[in-house]
Amino acid sequence: MTQALRLGIAGLGTVGASVVRMVARRAEAIGATAGRPVVVTAVAARDRSRDRGLDLSGATWFDDPVALARSAEVDCVVELIGGAEGKARETVEAALAAGKHVVTANKALLAKHGPALARAAEASGAALAFEASAAGGIPVVKALREALAGNRISRVYGILNGTCNYILSRMELEGLTFEACLKDAQALGYAEADPTFDVEGFDTAHKLAILTSLAFGTELDAEGVSVEGISAITPLDLRMADELGYRIKLLGVAEATAGGIEQRVHPTMVPKSSAIAQVMGVTNAVTIDTDALRELTLIGPGAGGEATASAVVADIADVAAGRTPPAFGRPVATLTAPVRAEMQRHEGGYYIRLTVHDRPGVAAGVATKMAEREISLESILQHRSESAAARDRHGRSGLPVPLVLITYAATEAAIRESLDAMAADGLLSEPPQLIRIERE
Structure with a gap:
């Protein structure tokens, strides 16, 4: 025997x-x-x-x-x-x-x-x-390491933290604040007493670093991941995303660019029509872009005893059968040194929520600062508060109001410079909200 x-x-x-x-x-x-x-x-x-x-x-x-x-x-x-x-x-x-x-x-x-x-x-x-x-229970490691050997992978991205997805889903569907949803997540056991590791993106960053190495054959580089969490997301941001045809998700994204491997974790606006936008609650999802398959999306439970045990037992069965490939798909000595793509050079569309004073010239000043850095605007939306007491004959109150900008593709550096210039000119009454857009 x-x-x-x-x-x-x-x-x-x-x-x-x-x-x-x-x-x-x-x-x-x-x-x-x-x-x-x-x-x-x-x-x-x-x-x-x-x-x-x-x-x-x-x-x-x-x-x-x-x-x-x-x-x-x-x-x-x-x-x-x-x-x-x-x-x-x-x-x-x-x-x-x-x-x-x-x-x-x-x-x-x-x-x-x-x-x-x-x-x-x-x-x-x-x-x-x-x-x-x-x-969790999604077999993405095996997919990257073995099943996709004939494919050249250009991007891996996904929802890798069920706690954050649960919070954002509740905020969107019920109009709740981040704080209220976090409290519920803790009561249900989805979030720890100290939720920092989850909600500030560090858990996702660790998982992304593992997937990056498997996808691109590079040495694991957890320190090279740019990380932002979800604690600054407001119900207004989710309402505006819905109005614009998007949902907000915390994504981990690893992408091969001309400047190197870009690893980033941040709240992201994704089109409602995309597969990943449909993933709600504590569920996880990973999308892999390849030359042969184009797009492969894996969806399933990202946490919990049974889901995680499913993946653990799958590994045990492989070990028992003698299926023991190199941990990262190839011998460690053959992994290439990662070349980090700087986030300041990242280029894409952006959602920018500004809080500005409702007075003449502010919107023009904002547009000028963007134009000076060759940032093109796809749309501008302004929602004035109905409770503003005093308005002039043009309907302006002088009070802070949200001004939402959607940009066409622009570099991170140009966006940041324009926001700094607006703040220096006194156009902003609060720090801006900046959310990247991941288009299909």
Whole structure:
């Protein structure tokens, strides 16, 4: 009988417990497709007394996950501890040093130490698998690393954080503020008590850096990602986007340009007609632009125990079957050094919401500052407050009002310079809102 692949599960939180259940539930099917049985022989977690609803009677319990990684009872370590340092890193490094395969969902660890861990895996002949790290249950890592080998990829972009998509969806559909939606997200368990990592875009940036390396064959460059979050988005921005035929999504975008690889995370206006605009709630989506397939969009659950466990178990099945390609699609030594495309050189359309005083000459001054930098305007919209008390005979109140501009393609540098010039001339009463437009 073929020897079973013995799993050591490090971390028994929501995902870890779901992995144990899924391996037990699908044991026969996994064994049939992999050609060998898969069994959980060891587990590690901080609290032994917690009732997780699992039958762990056949597994050895380790208080220290690093000891689990070194145990002779384990062939494959499944790291579900989380975090870029500490026990998560020590456990993975110990496993690879011992020649054991590693499956992980830890995007923070990979974003910071991925290349070094991949080199360690190559040196020991072990697998480093991380399908669950980039988009939850969506099999985008396998798609980029294996299924699209015959394609030249020009762009990868998507909704990679369910918390942000949930908040933006609620804000749009119910007219709620960011703060109100964040509070609900925390109550439902979609957002942490400290939501900064999610709502300010850092979680998306880590995932994007992994996808960029896979898509373009470059060394992982998490520090090269330009990051903006969603905390400044207002209900007015979402209403204006709707009026203009767009939705606002937090996107991670990696694109091959003449100036290098552009990696950016920011709120983005996408046409309502696009596939990615239809993705609401905690769902994730990734679109891959290629020369052969043109556009491939993968949509599915981006978080949660079962969704993440699905991707983890897929990696386990590959390891059991001996399908262990290089972590980033090719040996680390052959990955190319990334050439960063500067965001100031990024060119595209922009939504700009200005808060200006409702008085003669302001709109003309704004248009002049844009024209001086050869920025062409597609449209201008002005919504005056109906509650303004005093208006002159032209209907102007002198009070601050929103002025929305939609530009044709322009460079980031030109847009920023024009906004700085408006502020210097006293045309703006509040800092401007700037949202990039990603057209189909």
